[in-house]
Amino acid sequence: MSLPLVSAVLLVLAVAGYIFGRGKALKTVGGDSRRLHSLSGYYGWNAVVWTLAPSLLLLVIWLLLQPIVINGSVSSMISEETAAGSSLDLVMSDVVRIAEGLDLAATQGVMSAEDASSIRIELTDVRDRLGDVGVALGSDVTAETLRAAQAYREISATGYLLRSVVVIGAALLGLVLAVVRTNPEFRARNAVESVVRWILIAAASIAVLTTLGIVLSLIFNTVEFFRIYPASEFFFGLTWAPSFGGGSVLGILPLIWATLYISLIALAVAVPIGLFAAIYLSEYATPHVRAVAKPLLEILAGIPTIVYGLFALLTVGPLLMNVFGSGGALGVNWMSGASSVLTAGMVMGIMLIPFVSSLSDDIINAVPQAMRDGSLGLGATHSETVKQVILPAALPGIVGAILLAASRAIGETMIVVLGAGAAARLSVNPLEAMTTVTAKIVSQLTGDADFASPEALVAFALGMTLFVVTLGLNIIALYIVRKYREQYD
Amino acid sequence: MTDTTLAQQSDTSHASPERTVFSILEGDALTRKRNAAEARFKLYGIIAIGIGLFFLVALLWAILSNGLGAFTQTFVKVEVPLNQQQIEEAEKSVVKTSKYRAILIEAFENDLSAANISTGISAKDLEKLFSSGAAATIRDHVLAHPDSIGSTVGFDLIASSRVDGYMKGRVDRDDLAQDKNLDAAHLDLADQLQAAGILEKRFNWEFVFGTDASDSRPEQAGIGASMVGSLFMMLVVLVLSLPIGVAASIYLEEFAPQNRFTDLIEVNISNLAAVPSIVFGILGLAVFIQFMHLPQSAPLVGGLVLTLMTLPTIIISTRASLKAVPPSIRDAALGIGASKMQSIFHHVLPLAMPGILTGTIIGLAQALGETAPLLLIGMVGFIASNFPDGVAAGFLSPNSAMPAQIYEWAKRADPAFYERAWGGIIVLLVFLMAMNIIAIILRRRFERRW
Numbered sequence: 001m002s003l004p005l006v007s008a009v010l011l012v013l014a015v016a017g018y019i020f021g022r023g024k025a026l027k028t029v030g031g032d033s034r035r036l037h038s039l040s041g042y043y044g045w046n047a048v049v050w051t052l053a054p055s056l057l058l059l060v061i062w063l064l065l066q067p068i069v070i071n072g073s074v075s076s077m078i079s080e081e082t083a084a085g086s087s088l089d090l091v092m093s094d095v096v097r098i099a100e101g102l103d104l105a106a107t108q109g110v111m112s113a114e115d116a117s118s119i120r121i122e123l124t125d126v127r128d129r130l131g132d133v134g135v136a137l138g139s140d141v142t143a144e145t146l147r148a149a150q151a152y153r154e155i156s157a158t159g160y161l162l163r164s165v166v167v168i169g170a171a172l173l174g175l176v177l178a179v180v181r182t183n184p185e186f187r188a189r190n191a192v193e194s195v196v197r198w199i200l201i202a203a204a205s206i207a208v209l210t211t212l213g214i215v216l217s218l219i220f221n222t223v224e225f226f227r228i229y230p231a232s233e234f235f236f237g238l239t240w241a242p243s244f245g246g247g248s249v250l251g252i253l254p255l256i257w258a259t260l261y262i263s264l265i266a267l268a269v270a271v272p273i274g275l276f277a278a279i280y281l282s283e284y285a286t287p288h289v290r291a292v293a294k295p296l297l298e299i300l301a302g303i304p305t306i307v308y309g310l311f312a313l314l315t316v317g318p319l320l321m322n323v324f325g326s327g328g329a330l331g332v333n334w335m336s337g338a339s340s341v342l343t344a345g346m347v348m349g350i351m352l353i354p355f356v357s358s359l360s361d362d363i364i365n366a367v368p369q370a371m372r373d374g375s376l377g378l379g380a381t382h383s384e385t386v387k388q389v390i391l392p393a394a395l396p397g398i399v400g401a402i403l404l405a406a407s408r409a410i411g412e413t414m415i416v417v418l419g420a421g422a423a424a425r426l427s428v429n430p431l432e433a434m435t436t437v438t439a440k441i442v443s444q445l446t447g448d449a450d451f452a453s454p455e456a457l458v459a460f461a462l463g464m465t466l467f468v469v470t471l472g473l474n475i476i477a478l479y480i481v482r483k484y485r486e487q488y489d
Numbered sequence: 490m491t492d493t494t495l496a497q498q499s500d501t502s503h504a505s506p507e508r509t510v511f512s513i514l515e516g517d518a519l520t521r522k523r524n525a526a527e528a529r530f531k532l533y534g535i536i537a538i539g540i541g542l543f544f545l546v547a548l549l550w551a552i553l554s555n556g557l558g559a560f561t562q563t564f565v566k567v568e569v570p571l572n573q574q575q576i577e578e579a580e581k582s583v584v585k586t587s588k589y590r591a592i593l594i595e596a597f598e599n600d601l602s603a604a605n606i607s608t609g610i611s612a613k614d615l616e617k618l619f620s621s622g623a624a625a626t627i628r629d630h631v632l633a634h635p636d637s638i639g640s641t642v643g644f645d646l647i648a649s650s651r652v653d654g655y656m657k658g659r660v661d662r663d664d665l666a667q668d669k670n671l672d673a674a675h676l677d678l679a680d681q682l683q684a685a686g687i688l689e690k691r692f693n694w695e696f697v698f699g700t701d702a703s704d705s706r707p708e709q710a711g712i713g714a715s716m717v718g719s720l721f722m723m724l725v726v727l728v729l730s731l732p733i734g735v736a737a738s739i740y741l742e743e744f745a746p747q748n749r750f751t752d753l754i755e756v757n758i759s760n761l762a763a764v765p766s767i768v769f770g771i772l773g774l775a776v777f778i779q780f781m782h783l784p785q786s787a788p789l790v791g792g793l794v795l796t797l798m799t800l801p802t803i804i805i806s807t808r809a810s811l812k813a814v815p816p817s818i819r820d821a822a823l824g825i826g827a828s829k830m831q832s833i834f835h836h837v838l839p840l841a842m843p844g845i846l847t848g849t850i851i852g853l854a855q856a857l858g859e860t861a862p863l864l865l866i867g868m869v870g871f872i873a874s875n876f877p878d879g880v881a882a883g884f885l886s887p888n889s890a891m892p893a894q895i896y897e898w899a900k901r902a903d904p905a906f907y908e909r910a911w912g913g914i915i916v917l918l919v920f921l922m923a924m925n926i927i928a929i930i931l932r933r934r935f936e937r938r939w
Contacts, residue, residue, distance in 0.1 A: 025610070036844065084579045089798070107881070113791060126627070140744055142925060148922075149913075156692035172630055184582070188733065189828060193828060193830045196830060197740075197744065197830070200736045200739055200744065201738035201740055202736075203732075203733045203734075203737040203740065204736070204737040204740045204741055204745070204751075204754050205754065206733055206737065206797075206800065207737065207752055207754055207757045207758045207761055207804075208753060208757050208799070209800070210757075210761060210772070210797050211757050211760070213772050214764070214771075214772045215771075217771060217772050217774075217775030217779075217780075218768075218771065219778055220775075221775060272537070273537045273540050273541060274537075274541075275537075276533045276534045276536070276537030276538075277537040277541055279534055280533075280534025280535060280537065280538055281534075281538070283534075284531055293538050293542070296542060296545060297538070297541050297542070297545070299545060300541065300544065300545055300548075302854070302921065302925065303858075303918070303921075304857075304858025304859070304860065304892055304897050304917065304921070305858070305859075305860065305861070305895055306858065306860045306892045306899075306917075307548070307552065307858075307914050307916070307917075307918070308548075308898075309860075309899070310895070310899050310910055310911065310914060311548055311551055311552075313899060314551075314555070314557075314899075314907055314911075315547075315551045345507050350548070353541050353544070357541070372541075379523070381496045381523050381527045382527060382530075382531075383525075383526055383527045383529075383530035383531070384523070384527075386530070387530075391813055404763065407763060407765075408763075408765075410765070411764075411765025411766070411767065411768070412765070413765070413766065413860075413861035414860050414861055414896070417861075417864075417896075418896075420900060427913065430909045438765065438767050438861070441770075441865075442767070442861070442864050442865065444866075445770075445771075445774065445864075445865050446864055446865070451779065459771070460771065460775070463751070463767070463771045466763075466765060466767070466768065467764065467768050470763070470764065470765055471760065471764070474760060474763040474764075475760070478759060478760075
């Protein structure tokens with residue numbers, strides 16, 4: 001029985017469970033639901049839970065274990081000399097393909113079911129016949145792999161049959177148990193609610209699981225990378241020169257340098273503009289101006305980063321070329337291509353303006369009015385109040401906001417992929433093209449490199465570095481913001 | 490202080506001849522300085538906001554001025570007589586479209602002489618006016634309508650990207666000096682054709698609903714298939730992130746005890762909201778593709794990755810709207826004997842729903858524009874040239890997504906494709922705007938004060 005069919009049967013059983021559970025509860029009290037402990041629907045839901053929970057659990061375990069068990073038993077059929085010629089994984093994937101092809105041929109009627117399990121390489125050309133049903137095989141089928149594939153089919157078929165029997169059996173058992181246990185005193189509501197509670201907890205845990213998934217996927221591949229490539233060369237190397245043929249030099253320092261450089265330029269654009277905008281909006285602007293200007297600025301934060309990337313590549317880059325490039329307005333030749341650190345940094349700065357301004361705005365608004373009144377009452381002008389009372393009071397929060405903006409700048413991808421260039425170099429000229437950690441993660445993982453090669457695995461090490469750095473910044477920033485907020489609460 | 494110094498001080502202060510008389514109406518130098526500083530400070534704020542708004546306008550102007558061109562397209566009208574014998578011959582040959590191209594050029598030359606336009610351009614060069622996909626258009630028509638063989642059918646064929654660019658002002662005659670494909674004679678012909686009404690520029694539905702054709706035919710590229718890919722991805726995100734996010738928020742807001750575990754969850758959620766999106770791409774690659782062997786480039790995988798990214802946004806906004814429901818509602822429900830679970834699911838949740846939906850739409854809008862994680866799970870490696878057939882194929886067969894498609898066009902370093910990329914951005918922004926407007930309307934409509 002196929003997976004959708006099993007699921008459909010389970011669904012039908014669940015519906016039946018609801019009807020039987022509710023019906024039984026109502027029958028035992030003769031239709032007078034006041035004598036039941038819970039509302040009648042809860043008895044139905046209780047039966048649904050008992051039908052689905054154990055069977056689904058079994059199904060998931062089965063789905064995870066079956067491929068492992070089958071692979072284990074079939075791979076023992078493949079002799080060592082075949083496995084030595086190419087890797088066992090490759091032979092096994094061939095076996096699986098042939099098995100799928102035989103299945104397909106059997107369902108399409110090209111082969112009878114007995115033929116599919118009994119054909120021999122000596123009697124017919126399996127490759128051609130599978131080609132007829134649209135399964136292309138790279139190499140000729142050997143007698144051994146064909147036998148393994150047929151064994152694979154048999155074991156899978158038994159596995160699927162057993163799976164259906166066990167899972168549906170569990171569902172039926174649960175249904176019967178739940179219905180039998182239904183009586184007027186049974187606390188169905190409490191039973192159902194505790195299950196719902198567990199579902200809620202499971203949903204909340206997904207955040208933890210996601211983090212765990214991120215950390216594990218990064219760590220495993222990073223460790224794998226450092227097994228082939230020395231960590232000291234990765235962290236302290238001054239050249240980044242990957243070559244997909246092997247023999248790459250993978251030093252992270254040029255990437256880190258460009259990342260920090262671009263982030264610095266972005267912050268130099270975003271922080272003054274964002275901060276002054278926030279001060280004006282929260283201290284000076286009339287409600288009317290504020291109601292218009294604030295959402296307009298926040299549009300900048302809602303625009304996808306690919307748009308900024310294109311803006312950097314096609315508008316800002318050529319504009320800078322017209323100023324700094326050869327034959328440009330300044331008559332200097334400092335810039336050789338449209339993509340540069342300055343291009344990406346400026347555009348990223350634009351993106352970060354609303355980020356800085358919104359966070360600072362909240363923090364400035366959180367400064368109690370009494371402090372303003374005190375300062376103004378002593379005769380200070382509004383700007384003096386802002387500079388000497390409000391900003392010092394809001395400083396920790398603003399620093400937190402800037403750190404959050406910095407971590408965003410470091411992790412930003414699309415703008416640097418399109419705007420900053422692809423050459424990794426250590427240079428102080430902001431008009432040169434450089435490349436960052438995120439851009440290199442993209443280029444290393446979108447190539448055709450084998451996953452086991454250092455050229456692909458290095459992306460995970462880069463990701464790990466990025467993750468650790470941004471996480472550290474975020475934690476510090478959140479800590480500062482929270483600590484500051486407590487002062488007035 | 491001694492008496493003498495005091496006396497001296499009082500003496501100097503009293504005897505000071507420079508003592509000025511202050512007027513209330515005009516300030517002294519210091520006051521003027523302070524007021525000037527005040528005005529300057531205020532001006533800085535205005536300038537900062539002005540710069541921010543200027544950037545916004547510049548961005549929108551760049552998008553609109555560069556992208557609107559993608560929505561119009563130059564078409565050439567050709568009356569093609571579909572001759573039975575010619576078509577049979579073409580269908581028998583190996584390279585079918587080249588035969589069809591010959592049919593097309595022959596028909597076009599006839600049209601030209603009928604319109605009294607003399608070209609002096611050879612048949613081979615005349616071809617360059619048309620997109621290389623034009624012959625395929627004719628063949629597709631023949632295959633779809635076999636009964637039209639023998640009659641003369643009028644086709645609106647897509648012009649080549651250079652001619653199209655000339656009509657839109659993207660290509661001018663100076664550029665042609667470096668161009669091997671087109672020369673001034675072609676442009677003269679194009680002008681004549683336009684005057685004769687054979688060549689015209691009009692709205693291009695192909696761009697909105699078509700599929701990306703190939704990397705050498707920008708004039709045929711369309712964003713339709715990736716729109717479908719984005720739609721399926723958003724379905725996955727919606728179906729998964731809304732229930733999970735709401736369930737998680739309910740637990741954290743209403744049931745969670747103050748202990749290590751819930752603390753861990755809360756810190757985790759605020760951290761996840763700030764993790765760079767590319768890291769989620771790495772997660773998706775390692776877990777969903779490397780470990781679970783889900784198909785690459787499938788909207789299902791993209792949707793799963795974006796779900797994980799969107800969850801923190803939804804949880805944070807859902808918690809805020811649950812918190813906004815006043816305790817009296819809960820108390821009233823509990824007071825008449827509802828369980829805690831009932832009070833939440835029957836009373837609090839429906840009241841918080843508008844806020845939750847608003848947050849969800851905003852989260853979805855963010856997910857729709859996200860690109861970086863999609864690059865890693867392979868949604869750029871695949872060029873969607875067909876619409877998926879069927880619902881299951883929509884989730885599982887490789888497709889692209891709108892931002893990934895835009896990136897793909899932006900990478901091709903061809904002005905004709907850049908125009909498509911800007912045009913794609915307009916389509917994307919229209920979607921985002923629609924979603925945000927829905928969110929605002931929801932908020933307005935259901936806003937209530939307690």
